[in-house]
Amino acid sequence: MSRQHGYDLIERIGNLLRAEARQAGAGHGLQPVQLQALAYFARANRYSDTPAALAEYLGVTKGTASQTLMVLEALGLVSKREDKDDRRVTRVQVTAKGHQLLDKLLPPALWRNASAELSAAAAQRIEDELVRLLRVLQQVNQSRTFGVCNTCEHFLREGGRKFRCGLTAEPLSIEESRLICREHELKTGT
């Protein structure tokens, strides 16, 4: 019935959620971008917990990403440490305080309430279509997918509960296999 185009719809939805995220974060002195960055590191695996990866994920320059991180660090929501092997890289962890805040703020109340209004089936349909849309966009944009490790082209099952990354050849824990990875690639033929 509605004659709105897809792009307008996405814009509308984005505006509503952004306004909500702004309000949610404002109470704790956080901008929407900062909240997104915090959420990213809470779900990033060991190949993806760096400022450079955040910049790619958010689609901003590394300078901007660096600034965002400085704010989060000053607030005690994340901590940094130097990588042992490559002393150029900095690794970022979410602190207990950061995790606590995330649990409280994300997803925002509007989203939670909206989800409650939907049947499980309806929510699943929406999610399925969103996944399709995202994949096409990423494919066209040739951007990294930042998918979950165990859905990756490089993910190997070595029998039982043993997993390995085919790209780095390193073994992976179950927990690790559920985090998002910068090197994630869509399985061919999916």
Added chain:
Amino acid sequence: MSRQHGYDLIERIGNLLRAEARQAGAGHGLQPVQLQALAYFARANRYSDTPAALAEYLGVTKGTASQTLMVLEALGLVSKREDKDDRRVTRVQVTAKGHQLLDKLLPPALWRNASAELSAAAAQRIEDELVRLLRVLQQVNQSRTFGVCNTCEHFLREGGRKFRCGLTAEPLSIEESRLICREHELKTGT
């Protein structure tokens, strides 16, 4: 397959499109928000072409909306005029230059290319689910829907090609009935 949650998906999609919109507008000295505002006025009907309506649409304060408009006016993309009946209100029109720019920039190339990759049926499925999601969000948020006039609860067909708004009692042209309206309300039982 994917274990990402709906909210993360929306965030990802939003980031990709926002980065694209930023790039598109940057070449013409426009910020993403300014482009959105311009697009809004290009599709706003006569009840909705004011700074206050823009503020509601974008979810920002009227001060912010006013500033955004000042930029667009300085660039010659919109023009303002006083309302005849209520001298407090300002009406905003997109200039020829503004329309020209919009045609060039929106929807952004990424979206156009992605659409080209999808079958008509797949695109329709995505759009349908986006509409559902948006409606639930608006319902929960109790925000205005900003829908197209002829999908409104107040829209009246008076036989043939004659239409009328049941809220203001004014007659509507066919063209007008295709624009978005600040007073739009979802039909009950849809």
Added chain:
DNA sequence: TTATTATAGTATCGAGTCGATACTATAATG
């Protein structure tokens, strides 16, 4: 009528985003 209150919009300020540029430090490559 006249006071009060509500609404539309602008002006101004400060905190923050974000891109651009330049820079340092380390690693990889020739």
Added chain:
DNA sequence: CATTATAGTATCGACTCGATACTATAATAA
């Protein structure tokens, strides 16, 4: 060992955006 690439930071300027205060006009109440 020189060159080049990469990770990250520092700094600056243009801009967003909320908060607050303000003006002008309209609607409402006394």
